[in-house]
Amino acid sequence: MSDAAAAFIAELKRWRDVRGFSQTALAKAVGYTPSYVSKVESGQQRPSMEFAAEADTQLQAGGAIRRAFRELMAEGQEASPSRPSVPADQHTTSLIVEHEDTSLHYDGHVYRATQRRRIYNDSADPITQYLIRISVDRHPGDPERSNQLYRANPLTWEEIDLSASVGDEPITWQVRYDRDAFKELWLLFENDEGRYPLYPGESAWLEYSYTVSDEKWGTWFQRAVRLPTKRLSVALDFPAELAPTVWGTETTMTAMGGPFRNPIQATTTGDRRVFSWSTDDPPLHARYRLEWKFRHQSTKETTLTPTADTASARMQSVGIVQEGDPILTSPARLFSLPDEAEDARRVVAELHSAADRAATQHPFGKGMGIAAPQIGINRAAAIVRTPEGEAITLFNPRIIEESGDFDEQYEGCLSFFDVRGMVPRPLAISVEHTDIDGHQQITIFERGHARLVAHEVDHLHGLLYRAKMRPGVEPIPVSEYRGTGSQWSYESRRS
Template sequence: MSYEAGPYRVSRTLLARSDFRTACETRDFRTAFRLMKKYDGASQNRIASPVEGLSQSRVSRIMQGEDHIARLSLIERIADALRIPGAYFQLAARPWEAADEAGDVDSRPPAARPAEPGGRVSPPPPGSSAAITAAEPVGASRGTRAGPDPGGLVVEEDRAELRYEDGMYVAHQRRLVLNTGVEPVTRYLMRISVDRFPGDQERAARLYRSNPLRWEELQLSAHCGDERMSWQVKTDWDALKEVWLLFENNRGRFPLYPGESAWIEYSYRVGEEKWGPWFQRAVRVPTSFLSVVLDFPAEVDPVVWGMETSMTADAFPFRTAIARTDDAKRRVFTWSTNNPPLHARYRLEWNFRAVASSRDPADRTVARPSGQMAAAGIVQVGDPSLHQPARSFELPVEAEDARRVVAELSSAMERVSALHTFGKGMGIAAPQIGINRAAAIVRSADGDILTLLNPRVIESVPESDEQYEGCLSFFDVRGIVPRSLELHVEHTDTSGRRHITVYRQGLARLVAHEIDHLHGRLYTDRMRPGVVPIPVEQYRGTGSSWTYNP
């Protein structure tokens, strides 16, 4: 057994075991974690600590059979952090893998599920699961080959539309796929994965355990050109469904032969009580054109923003603007890009700033600021995670993890910015979105974004002042806090290089506030004895900047 120091990585010995591969393929994390403990000597904490959003307590519950992992994004983070090849989870090769990323070839004819008249596919027995979408092809081989299939499917056009109306989200996907391989393609994998509460995985897990997404709710239908496509269930979990779309139906088979292209279309629906305020597109196969349309009622006053992440860059806003068109009843947002890089992720998020007039007036209560922040995924005071020191990144080894955390922080900042005007600037630290890592982002009053990885104050001037501060984790109050007027902060970039930056006045206050979070401290810990926060209703500085003498 291995008891090495540093972040845990699954050993080559364990990766070679057939029982471990089987556990990963079936996504049986109870067995997988137990095997890590048995053969690698990995404790629950060692398994959890490298994985963003996975706590030791949850690993314990999973190993006891009281919980399971359904979110595709968390499965991908486990694969990346513990260095488990993507193929073990039937995913595409992970970006860190040196192995060739050619797709597997499946020579077995899949068992078809018959389609009903009218193009709908008969649902499987009631199960559980829940919506990011992605797809990957699997070719059908007529014989055994010694090497991987050269080429494969490419997506010439990927067009997604999401429409919200009367409490229901309806997703419609259209992809023009081209077979560039040497074998006919007989099935196509689609995924549906939802997260009602981004940034609060425990809350989402409780929701889907008690009220899982069910097949009959999805009303999944699929076509290839004019032909209905039968389908076969691959994964049936509370927060994740995977389905093989088959190039066949009860009238016959229609494989996609080399050199041929075809439009694949499918649609499904999910109620708002299970769908979260986001829609993500992941580029898993070479794609020439990608577009997304979000169609919302104008009466809910929707606002939409987007963030892009890749394996070679930090999270940043979409390179091109999201277009908006309005009519009397609908507000439509459209965004597209050409030749998106492989493994890029494009995440659109939104906020409904008004309550739709069709809702029950009795439900139109204005949430307290803290309630709004909690709904946006911000961890609230009382959660012990806010008082735990954050774990530093080992850079550049954990550069990918750092980029992912910064992307999550950027998305959270966009959600929060839609709820409140931050005239003084703002910041969010990773522990505030449930991630115990030493990362924070700060937006200055002028709109500049600062990224802080492993920051620490190495020097401060004795001169200080006192100003009111707010905290997203208890946003109902404001407190007057003494802070140094100048800080010298050492921080690290993703390449591992260290930098020292000097921050002054308001920016120094913002940075100090976030660094405190990374040390498990709140601004109330710095208030003078006998001074207590005041209700936000009594505070008169909302929306204005701090004032300083020239």
Template sequence: MTDDHRAFIPFTGLATGEGTTVIEGVTAAQQAFIAELRHWREVSGHSQKALAAAVGYTPSYVSKVETGSTLPSKQFVEQADTRLRAGRALVRRWQAAREEIAPATTGAVTTRPLADDSQVAPTASLIVEHEHAELSYDDGVFRTLVRRQLYNAGTEPVTQYLIRIAVDRHPGDPERSNRLYRESPLTWDEIGLIATCSGEPMSWRVKHDRDAFKELWLLLENDDGKFPLYPGQTVWIEYIYTVSAEKWGPWWQRAIRVPTRRLSIKMDLPTALNPAVWGMETSMTAASSAFRTPIDRIEEGDRTHFVWSIDDPDMHARYRVEWKFRAGVESERDDEMKTSESSDKMSEIGIVQDGDPILTETATRFAFPDEAEDARRVVAQIVSTMERVGQAHDFAKGMGIAAPQIGIGRAAAVVRTANGETLTLLNPRVIDESNGVDEQYEGCLSFFDVRGMVPRPRSIEVEHQDVDGRTHITVFQDGVARLVAHEIDHLDGLLYRSRMRPGVEPISVAQYRGTGRAWSYR
């Protein structure tokens, strides 16, 4: 939804090494397949190692595919497309590459530096002194403005700066978004990008042009001359673009990819729409959590501004803002939601629905500490989805989401108890349970139209891990035990229906009388 919406802040190829090589002997169609694979892998939060484990290949194989050293097998492509929920986008790109590629190019290939990138010396280093980003909404159009004060702390001049513009109308439902952008791709004309450097118009060079995202180099030059950023110098760059609401989505993310001294965010929304805005932060060392400081709300006439800032944000931290417009919409916090709409609403939010094969598969465990960052990304996605679900529905009994419910087959789940405590479960398994069994009605976000009477032990003992690989054993009781057991079942490919007594069937939401009340225990 912005240049950083896919957890990506514009960065120099110097600081990251990205975008500075091309592959000889590899066709344009194969290059397009590689870009598509990387895109969906990033969106789903899979590292190369995690994807390899999920589809039954080695990390080395995935690396070779993404560097163009080998054209992948059909089996790999189909499994990756399913696992990454790419809506057949990978299969189509692979088929095009297979048709175009010549037999002579299917072996090993080499890489070489791009001639254009010789202008950007490897000793250059940028610091963002201040990034200020604004998002405004009017008459069905979102407008993004980004201003960055860049300082060249290196020894060579900087001549270009890489940015990305990406959109996702239906976060958590990649197939639906992919279908939307395939039928109505994001175009350069509608974006209407304008970029300047200290008031000078900037030219640009396109790197990737995809249906839902664009990557381009902003050049420190135009038809009238060049204005490189020399060592020790500071300059402001600014760019503006627009995207229609039909192709936008209800979230906006900034990610720290180069050292940044200050980040400030402003949202400008119509007061008449009664907007609600909240923020989530993730980092390399912590799971997703609410912003450490509140977002200020300022009403000025018919506009409402939401303002937030942070000094010295951590490298690789991500700051995600989400919102909803409440005016003119029936409350979705009513537990008596229409039965026909309940599961549809969860699907729109990004919850995988009953019938998807991933809900019957055993989730893959994390190999800690090597996959610590993978786990953090997965947990961040779960928490973000949980925030959206919490905005749509009140859960007096607490709630939980397992990674398979957002399309990720990894052994991670997050539980939010009735008193608001958040529990993160990585590689959990029940190792002991009490003899005492209790029956209560449960609901599941993956088939939310019904409630089922499920017998569960009053107490369970769970072995789980942290991202450093340390093993912990925790005892959960009563309602929390029920929530935790429900999510561990998801990681084992089980739905609560399999726990119900023979002959007992779920009832509709309309028949259920426990709405808005916590489970009771004697």
């Protein structure tokens, strides 16, 4: 598949995701069959001009899909017999990354990323260029909000202040794609004074740095392994006064996302707090994502500003969205599975990471659950951890049947954890949900498991447990609650 074809497919999928269209929904909107859309996105079918134009209109892409189509057509003309194409060095050579080391420095307003790669030419041809991408997302999990931000205030070359070098020589670059939220370019191993190809069997350090303000940079940084790599290391350098906390998730082609296999190390020197992490021999196509929260800063920014010694403040400090944020009262956007399997795995990994952090703040004797909106991601995913140690993952869940028997017990919510509320729930529920491969499932949950699952399903429909309490009943302060650390009692209840 050519670069232009891959770029067109990526643009089409991106706007489908932004607008919440499945392949079938897009096909219906543009007047083509679902099979045609599927073949276009898999690279088996070259798109027509009419399809590209109609998809751009229906997805409200503002011309982005049309531009990607024109670049695809231009590539085809360049590769025609009348205009022979010039093969890119990167396509005819192979590289091994002996060490990739990335550092991210934040001064309280601006991020400066520096990426250094020790690259080895494992081919028979000299290498004269290297493809890089600078991509930002201020609101991961909420593409519409991010796109509105970057359409109104796009990432510019002036603010990026890009610099690059190979060995000790500064080098130039050639822009390939210039989008509102990402830039893709070839680093050229040359400058006005000479050329510096990397010959077969040679190694050299390739370095580049760029700057992005925190108004456009989200609190995450991801490394994807696209070349054989022997060692990968990352350092995040933050002001200590912001009281940063950092966690990481990794996703591979063969495994659902989960926490880093080895811990992130943290040190404080003067007024800086540095978090460092590394791994050896990462598998191809693995993705390593670091995320962070600034506890001092987040207390100011959220609607709810609990005092530092409350249960809600502790949950807030580990990244749990608090009551008052609109995301908690809005229905979460459904996943289109298996098309969005990679996104779904990433969200689940982030949910487990958040659950691990919450578990350091409180004993969860009844089990616990957390829904994607509670970590700022407007997608229909939730996890439940039962008291027995079982992990339940739910995508697009909805309760389709309830038992006639109910009971009423106290519940807590991570998003307003200073109180406990007496909530009536059915003793058994049937939940329809989707697995990662797109298959519909129906699972029956009973008693405590039913209560945990129902609580999270409510979150994904924009409901907090207050809405389920009986009229006139109010939550009690957690200081008055006597059930912390124990399971719900069902011994004397009929199922």
